[in-house]
Amino acid sequence: MSTTVSTELPQRRELRTPLPGPRSQELAQRRTAAVAAGVSSTMPVFVARAGGGVIEDVDGNLLIDLGSGIAVTTVGNSDPRVVAGVQQQVADFTHTCFMISPYEGYVAVAEKLSELTPGDHAKKSALFNSGAEAVENAIKIARHATGRTAVVAADHAYHGRTNLTMALTAKAMPYKKGFGPFASDIYRVPASYPLRDPAGMTGAEAAARSIAIAEKTVGADQIAAFIIEPLQGEGGFIVPAPGYLAAMATWCRDNGIVFIADEVQSGFARTGTWFMSEQEGIVPDLVTTAKGIAGGLPLAAVTGRAELMDAVHAGGLGGTYGGNPVACAAALGAIETMAADGLLAKAQHIEEVASARLREIQSAHPQIGDIRGRGAMLAIEIVQPGGIEPDAALTGAVAKFCHERGVVVLTCGTFGNVIRLLPPLVIGDDLLLEGLGVLAEAFDELA
Template sequence: MSQYRLEQRRILDGAIPGPRSQELAARRATALPNGVASSSPFYAADADGGVIRDVDGNQFLDFATGIGVTTVGASHPKVVAAIQEAASHFTHTSINVTPYEGYIALAEKLNAITPGDHAKKTVFFNSGAEAVENAIKISRYVTGRDAIVVFDHAFHGRTNLTMGLTAKNMPYKDGFGPFAPEIYRIQTSYPYRDPEGFTGAQAAERAIAQVEGQVGGKNVAAIIIEPLQGEGGFIVPAEGYLGALADYAKQNGALFVSDEIQAGMSRTGEWFCVDHEGVVPDLVTVAKGVGGGMPISAVVGRAEVLDQVHAGGVGGTYAGNPVACASALATIAVMEDEGLQATARAFGDRFFATFEALRDELGDGIVGDVRGRGAMLAIEFIEAGTGSGAKTPNPAAAKAIASAAIAEGAVFLTAGTFGNVIRLLPPLTMPDELFDEGLGILADLIRKQV
């Protein structure tokens, strides 16, 4: 991105939150329920490139991107122009009433860039959870089976069905049951916490044995997995794990579904995370980064699978909104034109150089694991002195570092089943010097925790 509307630098002027943010917080307390939570105490007024400007004029380095959404920045001019142009014609007609070209064009593009050279088709929805629900609905319809296999540390959404798929109780599930039936949770590949030297093949063998014992392969409609787990802690499975599960699904007539809602759309340095291992899913769920900030999601999959669903069986009033389709097409074009997959890989290289060195510097300290792919990156924190043994999770350190970063002018998110992970999701349009500045802030805050 050659030009930015906002100056690309941190600006800290007075207390955080400032007076205007405090005023908004007071209004919020009377207007919003407690269940709507925010990790940052300031209120945004503008965002561009790698920075967020708050209502008091402070500017923060953005390593959150609205939970992995604004991959091309929060207001890329090409995306904004596409939204304005589409909205100037019509904001809605519903594909279920009056179809339009944008829906078709975006489907064609996703069919082309998702893994595999087989015939594919795409159907759109509004959110990641909707995409996951419909992937399951399609899988059950096509296979005539009920059982859905999911994994430890998974996050697939907040609706009733997707809460059942999600592994983390607080804050996502606690008190909201009962959940949908015929969901089976299996042990995943977690290299940092698996036995030392445990391979992807061994992890897959363990998982498959659990499926056979709990369900039986002939009863499985779909195996759904995040190829790089998001809310669970940015867990990268051991090499070969995903491919073995995909093979098992195929052998048993089940569908293999790659949930690419957070890991897809150039975030890991490839169009989709499974591309790193050459795995070709039957269905792919897409959301977050695809829309450039507009709410849109998709299920992309084998044409012979999707075509089995009867007319009217999938869709929705707002699904594939024309303005959101235009935004998504522009977002994908920016990723292609600006070489943002290469940027993601370069960000990853600099992250690992910084934090692997920091882990070595701290010895048996609080940095337990440094992991990720491309620009989907994380640090897992443990209690000092437990690195070679128990690897005791240290959520207090993650929380303290993320909180202290706000005061330093940088926004990082926590994650992980144990709450002990800091994840980095920078916009791929962030200038290199801001990215490096953010890494330096984070490294210094980690040192202060030791």
Template sequence: MTVSQQRSLLTKIPGPRSVELLARSRQAVARGVGITLPVFIERAGGGILVDADGNHLIDFGSGIAVTNVGNSAERVVAAVQEQVARFTHTCFMVTPYDGYVSVCEALNRLTPGTHEKRSMLVNSGAEAVENAVKIARAHTGRDAVVVFDHGYHGRTNLTMAMTAKNLPYKDGFGPFAPEVYRVPTSYPFREPVPITGAEAAARAVGAIEKYVGASNVACVVLEPIHGEGGFVVPARGFLPAVAAWCRENGVVFVADEIQTGFGRTGDMFACSAEGVVPDLITLAKGIAGGLPLAAVTGRAEIMDAAQVSGLGGTYGGNPVACAAALGAIATLEELDLPARAREIESIMLPFLQDLAERHPVIGDVRGRGAMLAIELVDSAGVPDPVTTAAIAKACHAEGLVVLTAGTYSNVLRFLPPLVIPLDLLHEGLGILAKAFDGR
């Protein structure tokens, strides 16, 4: 790798150059664009981020589950360089190109199910979700969209309505799109009384039937693991039961795999862990090695319901991003990165469980593959966002990039690149343990 795979701190975090750049950014960038860790990155690769002061930081964030194949993956870089030299844009809707078609073919092949599929490409996860809703409405002739507590689906007007958490995503930005209905999810750690996945699904279905009516629902949109909501893993059986109710009632079941997709959870897609085959699946983040690309893939008869030119966008399926996606997908398959995610889980999960035994502030350890989290609570089980922020800050100071999440802002989430060297993984876990031991 061109980036040395060793943590090295030459200055305090952030260093003087990053502090200078942060001051510049405050004069140029809108205040509403938040920053988790104010270090400005100049190079990255494998499991390391190199900042403007020359510090080498361990990456447990992957740009929020984007760089699954690592930053500057060889196949991605080569494909992008070749495509940039050929052309950067024509707009697929004006004069198409084969890269777009090749990405759609790959997605049709890789996503769950052997049925005939179609795909469309856009720029971001929120765009993918909006288009999935459009397609479902066109197919069913219905309006209502059902989402779940603790779900996150984006920052556009419709996807803000679909997202559960108010601050910082929704506060002051309404009114929001209508015909969006929220029902209870399965959150095992926070159930007042333990219930099965099937029981949690029955609770959700009961709410849909009572407050919305099955005949009015165009689609149910569900993350197989709630991402921004705190890496909440529904009880086993919840996902299949919700999907089965959708089939029985002519409702389009949409799996939002924007954060869970492309090997992150130990399967190529998270819904495969329980054999769930969605009608539509929304994809982004890990799809293109860091370039902006997203997609909706699904059953041909549903995807083809929209009228000609009803779907699209000027930059959707940009040729450079498509080249990057083909390079990223080839890397995922050649290196069997879903298996690598399972290996990461086999190291991280026992470590986090042991950490929880030593530190009662850790109320829950959860996740799958290289998508793991710990939820922090006080002695009464009340969410503890203050300690969560303090632990994250302590990790940052030692050169470990970690992210927070959760409806209550009390979850530390871990998303290392699937290509991270295992010695860096162990070192990062040691830094995390030190942060807890020293608090």
């Protein structure tokens, strides 16, 4: 399956220098002197250009991009429709603040969100800047609408780096360590993790476990919201067992609890549908989005049932930059590209191609304990052979091997033992397979 990529950047892997090259090393020295040490980077190369499935560094090296800036450049870098919309908007005006003097772009994005998110009920949206900000505002809305305060999150969850979203996030290092105390009235339940759940546990049984803990430790009548990533991201690209999310959604509906689907990473064509929730047959009350929504510009949203979104008093939602007009123009361009260029189908095609290759690699390497994901949101979990004991050391070594050979892969997982693949949906099959070939070489050499 081919995808037209409008870019002058050659779509190939080419290493002209060892990584990092001399120019990247110079910039790294400047970075060390000027940038806080707490801001880390996965790869030691500095980017000059990017497009299609390739990143070019400042030394002229061409790298295969299997990360998309953590699922942000879903339509590829510098997508023509995104670029055109941004250029026109920058020429017209860059900011007025929607809370002061509104503009059409914000309204148009909200209309698109109402159209694309699951469910045919009346919906409204509020726009923000980041996924964490969207999640935080979704919790605000749920608490205000229900008059309750307790929030239940899932084990292995990742929802952001603000104080409230750190409380929702399960993983301590590097996201929470040393940053407490955190926001209160947050509770956690085990979700569905098929590889690590008791053998044979169904989605319904996993949901019953979650519900029992929530009801026993909190009380359903005290819970404002249950929040979960329909396909968990940083926690390890965990796909719940079939029926888990549907059972949780039913329990929420029966008990007046707001079901929040955090689709920040899984939304906007990434999993082969507009939203992962569709594949699980659920209609969330609120959906949070960011990352792939705007082709690389900062934009996020909460979209949900109109009666919930309207429960908050005027002035209770907003922010100086929320729904910035340039970011809205980018979002409209990105959404148009996803629809016009068939990127939902392309995500499904990527899953077929990549999964087949990954299973070939797995057949030769028992260290690959699981292959999972949907669309172009795929992962392999690396374990000690013969069991499910996490092998974070091998995971790090495999990622480093790929990086040194010009393939951008990312790691994740509560135990640090998952390689995640998030290629831009415009990547060609040849580049995708070449990148996975390097991954295979890593296992051949290291496992």
